[in-house]
Amino acid sequence: MSHETQVILDRVVLVKVEANIYGARKKLKKEDLVLADGSKLPPEDLASLGSKRLLDPDKLTVFNRLKKEAERICLRVGTRFLGGFAVPVESAASITAELERIALDFAAAKTEFIAGYDAAVTDWVVRHPEFAGIIEQAVDSVEFVSTRLSFDFLVVSVGLPDSLPPADVARLESKIGSLSEQMFYEISVEANQLIEQSLLGKEQVTRNALRPIRRMRDKLDGLGFLDHRVAPVVSTIDDLLARIPTKGAIEGSVLQEILATAMLLSDPDKTRRHGEGLLATQLPVVDETEEVIEHAEPELPAVATPVIAEIVSDSPDFTDLFDGIFDDEIEPESVSEDWALGVLLDKSQADAATNDSDEDIKPDDQSDLVAVTADGDDDEDAAEHSDQDYWF
Incomplete structure (x- = not known):
């Protein structure tokens, strides 16, 4: 591993945000559709039927908002890396504190959603009475929905084992580069x-x-x-x-x-x-000035003065x-x-x-x-x- 790569790995941590959000969707089946006489659905290799909603999608907005907020927090000081975010080590503590807050907000929103889940499904059926059958037969249990709503995060350091094939080292260095x-x-x-x-x-x-x-x-x-x-x-x-x-x-x-x-x-x-361009123009000016001062001869002021004037x-x-x-x-x-x-x-x-x-x-x-x-x-x-x- 090159020195530059090691320096970067030493100065960042990897923050992984894991937010699972219940989709409240099920695949739409042929039997869910009421077709007019003589009509025909295209075969599955030609077109898919899509999905059907099981409840009002607005009920899940809070979870998507919290997930995006967590990503914005990480992107504020870090950049995307290996499925997570490379964050400066010195910013890890503040990022962790904010993600802890989001985890608490997510848990509170989950508790509220689970408590009102059955009522939300019933309300959705009432709003679409002509399709009540295809909604009710696809509804998930509240226990299953609870397992599909979670938020967590992980902060780790990234390193390489001592014995690793050169191809794997080159692959990581490419990602870091x-x-x-x-x-x-x-x-x-x-x-x-x-x-x-x-x-x-x-x-x-x-x-x-x-x-x-x-x-x-x-x-x-x-x-x-x-x-x-x-x-x-x-x-x-x-x-x-x-x-x-x-x-x-x-x-x-x-x-x-x-x-x-x-x-x-x-x-x-x-x-x-x-x-x-700024770097290229700044460095020569500093070097030239230092060189003139270093080589100026104090015992010959009459000669040194014209040299300095010429440089200016x-x-x-x-x-x-x-x-x-x-x-x-x-x-x-x-x-x-x-x-x-x-x-x-x-x-x-x-x-x-x-x-x-x-x-x-x-x-x-x-x-x-x-x-x-x-x-x-x-x-x-x-x-x-x-x-x-x-x-x-």
Whole structure:
């Protein structure tokens, strides 16, 4: 097993959620149908008859909701892996606590459903009196239904035995190697949901639109060890969140940057290339500066000064900060994507230019900064606990 694979396995646990939900359905039989004279059913190898409901499906909605909530909790900080969810070790305790709560809610809902099961079946028969016979003959006992309703979860570490065929080791390493791809895909799903539901065509949005942005940021940060390109993407989001007004509606250029960031995150390939490009442009600048300082000769100030001046004059103005990320050979998928990337690139260049001139800025020059305010206060804490959800 490679060192990288072992590092990832050491930093995650596997959370398995097992939710069994009674379907309240039975296969529809030929004798259940009343056919008109001369009519004929197609053979089974051509078409199937489907199923019949034994009670109101709304009675089971609570169980499906709890199952999806458990999955969302795991996906908030983890990513799908081996039929479960790979979750950072440091998040395991909080995930376990929330799943324990869901288990209690599921058990309470099951008790209530079992107590009212017979009444629910009777009500369904009353609502469909002409088909009472085919419903009643297919009804399951309450004891059987009880065994088909359960919720449980398991948290385990993943490892490999010492003696394992190389093919099996390679198979697991392949699964682990795809974790980052799965993570970026899940981020793109939520980003697309945010764009479609909250950002497209809006001149202003409430602070509730920041909730999915923060969720995506926290997930990327927690799983950053899966891919080295994640860290600069997280920094991009942090820079955006730091400049958003603390009160009032969000609009104007800030809203455009939020849309641009969401559009970047909605494309897994562009997100990876963006992070790769930021890393490629940051490292050489730091190395070159350190090299000049290290080799400058203090006993020859007259010679050293021109060398430093020359390096400063030739230093990049960051206009080519993202060169190489979007090669000309790759056609942009849409004009809107190019626009979104342009917003982020212009913002990165502006920040870089500002950093280069920090030493020349005097306190009075701070008046040039734009203070963004908006009318109206939002209770962000209340929004954080609202029922609105952007996951499927």
